[in-house]
Amino acid sequence: MIPAPRRLVLAAALAAPAIARAQQQRPVTIIVPFAAGGSTDVLSRLMSERMTQTLGQTVLVENRAGGNTIVGAEYVARAQPDGNTLLMAAGTTLSINPVVVKNLPYKVEDFAPITLATTYPFGIITQNKGPADIPALIAAAKADPGGITYGTNGPTTLTNVAMLLVTERLGIRMQDVTYRGDSAALNDFVAGNLDVLVVAGSTAVPVFRNGQGRLIGWTSLQRMPTTPEVPTVAEFAPGTEALSWFGLLAPARTAPARVQQLHDAAAESLKDPRIQERLTRDAQFIVGNTPEEFAQFLRDQDRLWRPILSKLDVQNN
Known part of the structure; x- marks a missing residue:
């Protein structure tokens, strides 16, 4: 036993x-x-x-x-x-x-x-009638400090912090608008209620390819292979990277x-x-x-x- x-x-x-x-x-x-x-x-x-x-x-x-x-x-x-x-x-x-x-x-x-x-990285997208590139965005933001809105996933999310870094490096001030996810921000952007959309590539690239907005910059150091024509923020503010x-x-x-x-x-x-x-x-x-x-x-x-x-x-x- x-x-x-x-x-x-x-x-x-x-x-x-x-x-x-x-x-x-x-x-x-x-x-x-x-x-x-x-x-x-x-x-x-x-x-x-x-x-x-x-x-x-x-x-x-x-x-x-x-x-x-x-x-x-x-x-x-x-x-x-x-x-x-x-x-x-x-x-x-x-x-x-x-x-x-x-x-x-x-x-x-x-x-x-x-x-x-x-x-x-994050893609920075403007309305088709908005700033056509990073220098134009800088000029518009300096002409109306805090008047240009951009959408993120909320205070202290990485989209928000990335844009705080980007705006600081570019020497401009814009107004953050909080959304619960990329889809909600995209809907408001397409409806014309948001000046700038800050989103990951899975949202940014289709918006760009479908002609719903202008992809004016990436927050990476190098340009993205899928959009070689789109510059990076780092080209205007050297060393700026937010991944x-x-x-x-x-x-x-x-x-x-x-x-x-x-x-x-x-x-x-x-x-x-x-x-x-x-x-x-x-x-x-x-x-x-x-x-x-x-x-x-x-x-x-x-x-x-x-x-x-x-x-x-x-x-x-």
């Missing part, structure tokens, strides 16, 4: 694979902390389709917008660390909020990095083997030619790095943005 302590150990050992199988029979849900239709949502849905095939486990996308991505991020930070609830974070989530938001209900250490999916990013994370304490499994599926999805074509078209740089490299990237981002936020005197919430 097997002694009681050994029976308990044996039972636990036999139960572990069954528990793991049960966990993996449940769908994986990628939480997008923005409204549906934006660039974060598009990337997540593209990756989820391919990851479903690779994992052999259904991967779904759920939008939990609100609070400058805080709502969705807090939800994942408090989720079971079984690898079935993931966060598609943006730069705002883990590069900006930890610096500027008081009493933030999560911290970077609450997450296990899986992979940095992409990085990207955001999208990265996949699990709750902290998720088993390393599960993190690696999710990484392999996510990184594999980013190699899909169909996904690469779409992301390149949307002016994103594909990364797909390791969990360790993503963790280092987050540390580097903190060192980058803290002095900029301090210099720009962004107010804490």
